[in-house]
Amino acid sequence: MLTAADAELARRETRVTAFGLVLDPAALRDRLAARLPEAPRAVRVDYLRYKPGTSVLAGLVLDTGAGPVRAYAKAFTPEGAPEKLAKHRGLAARAAAGAGGGDVSADWHSVVDEPAHLVVGTARADRRLPGVGQLAERPGRATGPDASVRTLRYKPERRWVGVLGHERPARLLKAHPPARAAAALAGHRALAAAGLPVPAAERVHPQRCRGLLSLAWVHGTALDAAPADERVLAEVGALLARVHAVAPALAAGREAAPARPGLDAAAAAVGVLLPGLAAEARAVARTAAARLADRPRTVVHGDFSADQVMVAADGVWLTDLDQVRIDDPLADLGGYLAAEIADGRVPPGTDPYDALAPLLAGYRPCGARLDRRALAAHTAAALLRRTAEPFRHRHPDWPVRAATLLTAARDLLEQP
Structure with missing residues (x-):
């Protein structure tokens, strides 16, 4: 019903x-x-x-x-x-x-x-992700004999993620649209070339052009599921600063698009779902985009959040590097905070500096300089992009959740 x-x-x-x-x-x-x-x-x-x-x-x-x-x-x-x-x-x-x-x-x-x-x-019938069909039809060629594959996440036509092995995971498998697989692999290789702790990645049968990647499995606990530990968060901040210090040449050709078109599209999606919020969403898009023009650019993770960090016995590791590109480094911090707000770990209205303080303890000593208004604008932009997510992920109370995220974005932009 x-x-x-x-x-x-x-x-x-x-x-x-x-x-x-x-x-x-x-x-x-x-x-x-x-x-x-x-x-x-x-x-x-x-x-x-x-x-x-x-x-x-x-x-x-x-x-x-x-x-x-x-x-x-x-x-x-x-x-x-x-x-x-x-x-x-x-x-x-x-x-x-x-x-x-x-x-x-x-x-x-x-x-x-x-x-x-x-x-x-x-x-396996997803024609945009032929790599899943390759796994189903000829598993031995992709995974080796007697291997079992379990799905972790599946976004139709976008990405499939699975694990090879049940008792003790051996490899992480990802199926992308073939045209996007090379870009996804490039992010892993760029950060690996800089010596950062990231899982090794390779194509599965590249000659078949099926968009299937195989990555080393990182044994540990995702940061969002790990016990709160300020020491670990400082270590994560230091690791993020190392990402932002990577030579831009390693991510050449992966420039982020201007903010305004994407934010306008996010606002339009909100307007379709909840017409009463359309004007407010457009205002958030307009204000955030104006504040994010002409910002410094470095290599960034591109989709940084607590579930993209693994806490392992030998330290913290970065995962899910499909979006590595050249962008404003504060986009990573704003995206991280927006995810914390959306997932309920940080209350809306919390000052970004206060919310990120443990992580910034490791990030700032590495020479990073922070612009408070830009950090607030990036967080607001990331919240706007997430405003339709409660609908997309079928939360029964999605209108309330969407309105809460949009209000949090608006309030951040109204801060002095």
Whole structure:
């Protein structure tokens, strides 16, 4: 059953036929029951990407008798459906039966629901991520014999992350769209070349151009799950300062785009979901972008947050280096703080310096200079980019969470 906010959004979306169906896991399960080889016991939607008037793409977890199956559902408009659904039918007809172990294999590939202008497929049917299909169809070539692969995260058409080995993880596997795999690998190699503690990464069968990467597994605990420890946070700050001191030539060609277009797009997404917040979101985008113009630039992590840091026996390690690029170093600090606020570890309204004090204890002695207004603006910008995330990740109270994040962004920009 749809929440009131989802029902209102579905009422406004008049072109994507199955939009409301995709938002309602129980209704989607009932719809799939007669179309899949085995009716799932339950369906969970854990990710959405919505293009108003065009399509909605959902990441699904199907509860089956054989265990959870990662899948996706994509709904189209009546005008856009014929060509899109035909491509999926062709892929399904050509798909080989899954031969691998783990949850990337299933005894079906994809199904097309013509009346609903909807396709549902397993992760291995994701045509933007052919590396997942490679794992399912020819696992030995990608992972070695007798290896089992378990999915950790799956964002349809964007990225799949899995682990090789169950008892003691051996490798982390990532499937990217093939055109983006080289850039993702470049970030790892840039920081490794500078001597930073990052996992070694390599392509899996680069000649096949499937976008599959293999990374060394870091045995430890993610910072967001580790006990609070100011010494560790100071060590993380010092490591971030080392990232910002990396020679820019190592990340050549990876310049960040100007802030304004991305912030305008984030504000527009908020306006679609919650029209009453549209003007406020646009104002936050406009003000933050103006304050972030002509800022210094260095190598940055690009997606820095506590869950991207591993606390291991031999120190702290950086992970998830797909977004390494040249940008304002305060973008990393602002992004980190925005994630802490969004995840509830830092209350909205906390002064950025106070919130980051343990981390800055290690960061600032390395020679870093901080601009308070720019730090607040970067945090506000990162909060705006996260404002639609509660909807995308299907929190039942997503309108309240979104409004809270936007208010926190606005308040930061109003600080003197």
